[in-house]
Amino acid sequence: MPLVDLVMPKMGESIMEATILKWLKQPGDPVRQDETVLEIATDKVDSEVPSVTAGTLEEVLFQVNDVVPIGSVIARIRTNGAAAQPSASHSAQSAPAAHNVTSAPAAAHSPQPFKPVVHTASNGAGNRFYSPLVLNIAASEGVSLSELESLPGSGNEGRVTKKDILQYIADRRSGSTATASSYATPATGLSYSSTAQAQPAAPRMPAPLSVDSTPAPLTYGMGNVEIIEMDRMRKLIADHMVRSKHTSPHVTSFSEADVTHLVQWREKVKKEFEKRENTKLTFTPLFIEAVVRCIKKYPLINSSVDGDKIILKKDINIGMATALPTGNLIVPVIRNADQLNLTGLARQVNTLADNARQNKLRPEDTQGGTFTLTNVGTFGSLMGTPIIYQPQVAILAVGAIKKRPVVLETAEGDAIVIRHMMYLSLSYDHRIVDGSLGATFLSAVARELENFPVNREF
Numbered sequence: 001m002p003l004v005d006l007v008m009p010k011m012g013e014s015i016m017e018a019t020i021l022k023w024l025k026q027p028g029d030p031v032r033q034d035e036t037v038l039e040i041a042t043d044k045v046d047s048e049v050p051s052v053t054a055g056t057l058e059e060v061l062f063q064v065n066d067v068v069p070i071g072s073v074i075a076r077i078r079t080n081g082a083a084a085q086p087s088a089s090h091s092a093q094s095a096p097a098a099h100n101v102t103s104a105p106a107a108a109h110s111p112q113p114f115k116p117v118v119h120t121a122s123n124g125a126g127n128r129f130y131s132p133l134v135l136n137i138a139a140s141e142g143v144s145l146s147e148l149e150s151l152p153g154s155g156n157e158g159r160v161t162k163k164d165i166l167q168y169i170a171d172r173r174s175g176s177t178a179t180a181s182s183y184a185t186p187a188t189g190l191s192y193s194s195t196a197q198a199q200p201a202a203p204r205m206p207a208p209l210s211v212d213s214t215p216a217p218l219t220y221g222m223g224n225v226e227i228i229e230m231d232r233m234r235k236l237i238a239d240h241m242v243r244s245k246h247t248s249p250h251v252t253s254f255s256e257a258d259v260t261h262l263v264q265w266r267e268k269v270k271k272e273f274e275k276r277e278n279t280k281l282t283f284t285p286l287f288i289e290a291v292v293r294c295i296k297k298y299p300l301i302n303s304s305v306d307g308d309k310i311i312l313k314k315d316i317n318i319g320m321a322t323a324l325p326t327g328n329l330i331v332p333v334i335r336n337a338d339q340l341n342l343t344g345l346a347r348q349v350n351t352l353a354d355n356a357r358q359n360k361l362r363p364e365d366t367q368g369g370t371f372t373l374t375n376v377g378t379f380g381s382l383m384g385t386p387i388i389y390q391p392q393v394a395i396l397a398v399g400a401i402k403k404r405p406v407v408l409e410t411a412e413g414d415a416i417v418i419r420h421m422m423y424l425s426l427s428y429d430h431r432i433v434d435g436s437l438g439a440t441f442l443s444a445v446a447r448e449l450e451n452f453p454v455n456r457e458f
Contacts, residue, residue: 250388300433396445
């Protein structure tokens with residue numbers, strides 16, 4: 001009876017790992033093909049992983065809350081099919097496919113120790129590398145970079161594992177270990193020690209690790225405080241935002257637009273639009289229309305960076321930041337937005353927003369975005385400086401629409417009139433988008449909104 005590997009599926013071009021939320025099947029349980037085996041989560045969406053074959057779940061290789069790299073084997077399923085002899089070329093195959101058959105005849109099968117490939121991240125100093133999970137734990141517990149550097153690891157090539165960092169934190173809290181304690185590394189049998197005296201750990205606020213210097217620990221201060229543990233999605237969002245700032249040199253340009261004609265037109269047609277199309281007409285699809293037209297004029301805005309290469313995207317897939325009831329944000333994607341008319345955009349916007357709030361988004365609903373729009377005006381904000389949604393190179397924020405007195409040039413001369421005004425801000429990756437292009441694109445969007453045809457048919 002051969003064994004079939006169940007691997008962590010790829011959930012999107014920028015997603016390199018996923019967190020196991022729950023095992024729905026346990027070793028020894030029968031499974032049907034396409035039956036859900038476990039639930040996973042990324043920084044974008046929760047999803048289910050189905051079985052690739054029918055059989056019995058032989059073993060699970062990761063536990064709940066483990067962060068697993070994409071393509072890693074997470075479980076093995078024993079099938080009732082005929083045994084197949086493994087070949088050298090097959091065993092050397094990598095695991096990004098949906099599954100791999102790694103079976104041998106039952107009598108010859110000899111379990112080997114499983115060593116998952118750990119997706120690692122450099123701390124920017126020396127030759128030490130740390131997995132994202134270790135870095136997240138260190139940041140949340142106030143473990144400084146220098147402490148990590150002095151901490152020996154029991155993993156491959158002396159890397160610090162989850163077990164190492166958790167043990168270190170536990171020892172530090174109990175006061176039973178020095179800042180860089182003596183540990184025996186199983187791989188080498190060597191021990192490391194420090195002359196530092198053991199001190200009870202002072203309470204600290206979580207601080208991000210810096211690649212340039214060790215941040216000074218922050219104390220909670222005096223008086224009444226409440227310590228709130230971040231939920232899983234908030235931790236993932238925080239990590240994504242920090243990585244975006246470390247990846248892209250951000251520049252933000254600002255503009256304002258007189259959207260009086262757009263506001264008046266929407267107010268005039270919104271009831272008829274909803275009655276005829278059976279969907280609401282919000283400002284978001286109107287903004288997306290303008291963005292799409294300008295992306296066609298300035299295609300470099302619709303790109304990404306891969307090392308020293310610029311990847312121009314031919315598809316225009318617009319992500320729209322959506323607030324969840326928990327206060328977290330998610331970015332569902334409107335695919336091929338340039339091929340949709342206003343009605344199609346309105347339906348897509350409303351459907352994706354509703355599915356996001358009801359936690360019904362599919363993994364593919366958050367993948368493949370090439371440009372993002374965030375409406376900070378929904379919450380009453382006049383403007384914002386949004387953080388780029390990697391691997392994109394630009395994100396547009398639109399502020400609240402406010403009535404203001406402005407100077408309007410007329411044939412009879414200048415006049416002070418009341419107009420509907422809105423601020424726009426564009427954050428862009430200064431590696432490939434210079435200030436001239438960023439400001440030109442932003443001004444083009446503003447002009448599109450200002451020149452909205454007030455007699456437009458829909």
